[in-house]
Structure formats: C-alpha cells, structure tokens
Amino acid sequence: MRHALLLSLLVLLLGLGTLVVHATGGTRYAYPYLMLIPVLLAAAGYGLSGALVAALIAGGLMAAMPLDVSTQQAQPVYNWLIRLGLYLVIGGVAGSLFSLLRRAHATSERLARTDPRTGLCNQIALDEALGQRLAAGRGAPLGIGLILVRLSDIGELLATLGPETADGLVRAMGERLRRQDRRIVEVYRFSNAELYLLLEGVESAETERVVHRLAEAGEENLVVQEIPLRAQLVMGSSWQASEATTAGELIRQSRVAMLTAMEKHRLHCHYSPEQENDKREALRLVSRVRQDLERGRFELHFQPKLRLADGRVSGCEGLIRWRDERAQLIAPGRFMPRVESTTLIAPLTRFVADQACRFIQGTEGVVSINLSVRNLSDEALLDELLGLIRHHGIVPQRLEVEITESALMADLKSGCQALEYLRGHGIRVSIDDFGTGFSSFEYLQYLPITGLKIDRAFVRELGGDARSLCLVACMIDMGHALGLEVTAEGVETLEQHRALRRLGCDQAQGFLYAKALAAPEYLTWQRAHRPAAWLDSVDQTH
Ligand code: C2E
Ligand code: CA
Ligand code: CA
Numbered sequence: 001m002r003h004a005l006l007l008s009l010l011v012l013l014l015g016l017g018t019l020v021v022h023a024t025g026g027t028r029y030a031y032p033y034l035m036l037i038p039v040l041l042a043a044a045g046y047g048l049s050g051a052l053v054a055a056l057i058a059g060g061l062m063a064a065m066p067l068d069v070s071t072q073q074a075q076p077v078y079n080w081l082i083r084l085g086l087y088l089v090i091g092g093v094a095g096s097l098f099s100l101l102r103r104a105h106a107t108s109e110r111l112a113r114t115d116p117r118t119g120l121c122n123q124i125a126l127d128e129a130l131g132q133r134l135a136a137g138r139g140a141p142l143g144i145g146l147i148l149v150r151l152s153d154i155g156e157l158l159a160t161l162g163p164e165t166a167d168g169l170v171r172a173m174g175e176r177l178r179r180q181d182r183r184i185v186e187v188y189r190f191s192n193a194e195l196y197l198l199l200e201g202v203e204s205a206e207t208e209r210v211v212h213r214l215a216e217a218g219e220e221n222l223v224v225q226e227i228p229l230r231a232q233l234v235m236g237s238s239w240q241a242s243e244a245t246t247a248g249e250l251i252r253q254s255r256v257a258m259l260t261a262m263e264k265h266r267l268h269c270h271y272s273p274e275q276e277n278d279k280r281e282a283l284r285l286v287s288r289v290r291q292d293l294e295r296g297r298f299e300l301h302f303q304p305k306l307r308l309a310d311g312r313v314s315g316c317e318g319l320i321r322w323r324d325e326r327a328q329l330i331a332p333g334r335f336m337p338r339v340e341s342t343t344l345i346a347p348l349t350r351f352v353a354d355q356a357c358r359f360i361q362g363t364e365g366v367v368s369i370n371l372s373v374r375n376l377s378d379e380a381l382l383d384e385l386l387g388l389i390r391h392h393g394i395v396p397q398r399l400e401v402e403i404t405e406s407a408l409m410a411d412l413k414s415g416c417q418a419l420e421y422l423r424g425h426g427i428r429v430s431i432d433d434f435g436t437g438f439s440s441f442e443y444l445q446y447l448p449i450t451g452l453k454i455d456r457a458f459v460r461e462l463g464g465d466a467r468s469l470c471l472v473a474c475m476i477d478m479g480h481a482l483g484l485e486v487t488a489e490g491v492e493t494l495e496q497h498r499a500l501r502r503l504g505c506d507q508a509q510g511f512l513y514a515k516a517l518a519a520p521e522y523l524t525w526q527r528a529h530r531p532a533a534w535l536d537s538v539d540q541t542h
Contacts, residue, residue, distance in 0.1 A: 026073075282337070301318070314507050357389060
C-alpha cells in the first residue's frame with residue numbers, strides 16, 4: 001500500500017515537472033531542477049537504486065525536451081548530459097545517505113530488542129511479539145502460551161564464577177529449552193535470571209506438557225566455558241484463556257504462577273486465578289500489619305503441650321492470631337509467609353515475645369514462641385528479647401524459641417550464632433518441623449539446641465503405617481541420644497497419642513488435647529485438665 005502510493009507520487013511528480021518545464025518554455029530556464037524533487041523522494045523511499053532509476057528517468061525526460069519550446073530549438077548534447085550527470089550524482093549521494101540511515105535505524109531497532117549480554121531477544125521484543133500474535137490471532141482458535149523460567153541459583157553462580165559464565169549459562173539454557181518443542185517460537189531474556197518462552201498453536205494442557213519436557217531438559221548439566229554447570233529451574237506458565245487476554249496479562253500471570261511455584265517449593269505451577277487472589281489478599285493484609293499491631297488487633301494464642309510420661313501440662317506454644325474488621329480470626333498461614341520476608345517480622349515478633357513473657361508470669365511451664373529467619377540475624381531484636389525477660393522478671397529457662405530446620409539452613413552461620421547467644425542467656429531452643437527440611441543431621445551435633453519437634457507429617461501416619469512408626473521411633477531415639485527433649489506435633493487421635501507414649505516421646509501437642517486458645521480460655525482449660533485421663537488411655541492398650 002505504502003509502496004504503491006509512493007510510486008504513484010513519483011510518477012505524478014515526474015510528469016508534473018516535465019509539464020512545468022514544457023509550459024515555461026523549455027530547458028533554457030532553471031525549471032529542469034524541479035526534477036530533483038522526485039529524485040530525492042525516490043532516494044528517501046528506495047535508497048541508492050531507487051534514486052538512480054529516478055535520476056535516469058528524469059534525465060531522459062529532460063533530454064527529450066527542446067531548449068526552447070516556441071522555436072523547437074534542440075538542446076546541445078553536452079547540455080542534457082551534464083544535467084543527467086547532475087541528477088545521478090545528487091540522487092546517488094542522497095540515496096547512499098538514506099540507505100546508510102535506514103541500515104543504522106534497522107541495527108538500532110534490532111539492538112533495542114536484543115539482550116546485549118546473551119544475544120537473546122529481550123523484554124521489548126517479547127511485548128511486541130506477544131501483542132502482534134494476540135492481535136493476529138483474534139477470531140482464530142486460541143493458542144498462545146507463555147512459560148517463565150527462572151534459574152533460581154544464578155545469584156550464587158554470579159558471585160562465584162562471574163557474570164560471563166552466568167550469562168553463558170542463561171544463553172545455553174535458553175537455546176536448549178527452545179529446542180525441546182517446535183511450538184516454542186522464541187526465547188526472551190527478561191532479567192538476569194529469567195527467560196520467557198513463547199509458544200504458539202498450543203492448548204492449555206499442552207503448555208503444561210511442554211513444561212514437563214523443559215523440566216527434564218533442565219536437569220542435565222550444561223557446559224559453559226568448559227565448566228559443567230547445573231541450573232535449578234522454577235517455572236510458571238500461563239495460557240491465553242480468552243480473546244480479551246492482553247500481552248501484559250499473560251506476562252503477569254506466568255509470573256504469579258512462577259512465584260506460587262517458588263512459595264510451594266515446586267518446580268512448576270500453571271496459572272489459576274486463585275493464586276492471584278491469595279497473593280492479593282496477602283499483599284492487602286501485609287499493608288495493614290503495622291497499623292493493626294498498634295490497634296491491638298493481634299493476639300497470641302497458646303496451645304498446650306503435654307508431658308506424655310504423666311499427662312501433665314508441660315507448657316505451651318504461642319501462636320499468632322489476627323482479628324479482621326468483623327472480629328474473625330485470620331490464621332497465620334494467610335499472612336506469615338509474606339510478613340516473614342519483610343522487616344515487619346521484627347515488630348510482630350517483639351509483640352509475640354512481649355505477650356509470651358506476660359503469659360509466663362501468670363502460668364506454669366515453658367512457653368515457646370516461633371522465630372523466623374530474619375529474626376535470627378536481627379541482633380537488636382535478640383537483645384530486646386533478653387530485655388523483655390529482665391523487664392518481666394522471668395526465669396529465662398521458661399522461655400523457648402522454636403526455629404524451623406529450613407529457616408536455620410537458610411543462613412546457618414548467623415542462625416547458629418543467634419541460637420548460641422540465646423542459649424548463653426538460658427533460653428531454650430527447639431528445632432521446629434523436624435524432618436521436613438531435607439537437611440543432613442550433621443548440624444545437630446554442633447547446634448546449641450535443647451529440643452526437637454517432630455513434624456506432624458510423620459505423626460499423622462502413626463498408628464497405621466509401620467514405616468512411620470519406625471521413623472518416629474528413630475527420631476525420638478536420636479533426639480534422646482543427643483540429650484534433647486522430643487515433642488511430637490499435630491497429635492489428633494488417641495492411637496497416635498498411645499503410640500508416642502509407647503515410643504517414649506517426651507511431649508505431645510495437638511488438637512487431641514486442645515487447639516491454640518486465647519489466654520483466659522487456656523487457663524480455664526488447664527484448670528479442667530485431668531492428667532490421669534491421658535494415662536488411662538494408654539493402659540487400655542495393654
Ligand atoms: P508451627 O510452628 O508448626 O505451629 C503449629 C501449627 O500446627 C499451628 O498452626 C497449630 O494450630 C497447628 N496444629 C497444632 N496441632 C494440630 C493438630 O493436631 N492438627 C493440625 N492439623 N494442626 C495442628 P497455626 O497456628 O495456623 O500456625 C501455622 C504456622 O504459622 C506455624 O507453624 C508457624 O510456622 C507460623 N506461626 C504462627 N505463629 C507464629 C509467630 O508468632 N511467629 C512466627 N514467626 N511464626 C508463627
Ligand atoms: Ca512452632
Ligand atoms: Ca511445627
């Protein structure tokens with residue numbers, strides 16, 4: 001269309017120029033220079049070749065024109081030859097310049113869409129390609145899929161092997177993933193550690209199948225600069241669910257899915273609107289933590305722990321609760337994972353510690369609180385914890401901190417230092433969710449801990465499964481061999497309670513005895529508690 005228009009304009013200008021020269025009396029006057037207009041236009045539109053063709057035509061038209069129309073006097077040959085030469089030189093120079101400009105423009109356009117470090121396409125190219133393909137696909141069966149691949153350990157690689165190797169790995173991984181399925185049309189580098197794969201002609205389920213193939217391919221080592229490397233991938237995929245889906249939405253949805261996969265420690269998640277609702281809710285909740293702490297909307301509830309040997313209450317675990325505007329309780333699972341990754345965890349833990357210390361004053365036994373990774377490297381907070389103990393005048397041995405195995409492993413060095421610091425001041429330390437952190441037992445020998453809490457995943461299977469019984473027995477024996485107090489979490493049935501008693505577990509905690517209760521209800525429950533009832537139950541089995 002643009003081409004036809006330009007061509008018609010050129011013909012028109014050449015014709016008009018010829019007419020003007022003829023009407024003004026021939027080539028004797030300066031009007032033949034008007035023919036330079038179409039020559040320059042052809043140079044702009046078609047570059048050097050177009051300019052030369054236009055110059056030849058213009059020169060030819062002017063050669064056929066008489067010097068003086070009224071007398072029909074012909075031009076001398078040198079006259080039109082010089083003019084033709086002039087047209088060719090001016091057209092040639094202009095055409096070359098325009099060709100150069102066009103090439104430079106094309107190069108800068110390409111560079112703007114290329115990641116300079118890997119040569120892969122970049123974010124701008126992805127936005128464009130997605131926008132174009134979605135627009136072109138309107139009315140056709142849906143079929144655009146997007147997979148976000150994150151190389152989660154790239155930071156470590158960057159620090160140890162440098163940016164060239166890290167970039168080399170990203171490029172090699174991008175090329176390898178692209179080869180896994182012919183429907184992957186392009187690979188785009190989004191950030192240091194992220195690649196987007198654009199798929200065409202796929203259905204939703206197929207997108208997921210492609211992801212599985214990618215996961216397998218990602219398992220194999222890549223050799224970069226003669227170093228064999230393995231990258232840990234996390235993936236999120238999204239699929240064009242309707243004709244109204246925009247490029248921005250697809251990109252965001254695959255990110256939501258990838259973040260969900262990271263949170264759930266999974267290799268891959270496919271986008272669903274619920275993931276987004278969860279994230280929105282968590283974001284909304286997190287924005288209100290500080291103000292609700294000041295408004296007193298948080299509470300610490302207490303779940304009792306029973307000493308299995310005599311059925312007595314040995315203490316309790318403080319668990320955070322949040323009341324929303326309608327006074328409904330919000331469980332920590334809905335906000336803690338996000339709060340834990342922010343600096344808000346400090347004021348929240350301060351509140352928890354303060355509540356726990358106050359509660360210790362009015363009750364018996366050990367009260368434990370949960371600490372997060374960030375708390376362990378927050379020296380000021382640890383000092384405040386000790387200050388609270390002094391302020392409330394309580395014996396440090398009556399406070400226990402629970403820290404999960406995975407939180408400890410996240411930063412073993414500062415975790416270890418923090419625990420040593422707390423232990424040095426008499427505070428008890430327990431490993432929470434023991435057995436779920438996939439870590440070796442090596443750390444147990446040098447960690448200054450006093451207890452282990454067997455995760456409820458193991459306790460759940462007790463009673464039915466012989467292997468679980470064996471596992472739990474081993475954990476209890478190992479704990480005892482290391483001089484630790486062993487607590488079983490999530491005890492829900494009498495059968496589990498009896499099995500734990502038989503295995504010699506020290507303490508148990510779970511819905512079978514009581515849920516986490518607000519302080520006054522806890523005290524009421526404690527008063528009504530009959531230790532002997534929990535001994536009878538075990539006798540029945542013999
Ligand atoms: P956790 O430390 O493992 O706490 C035990 C969780 O298991 C509690 O959930 C408790 O209500 C629940 N539970 C206890 N007995 C049973 C049972 O018999 N069956 C089942 N199915 N569940 C049982 P909750 O209160 O929802 O807390 C969830 C997690 O949130 C906690 O897991 C802990 O990691 C975190 N959390 C709670 N309060 C705090 C806090 O004050 N600070 C920090 N950093 N984390 C906290
Ligand atoms: Ca705990
Ligand atoms: Ca636990």
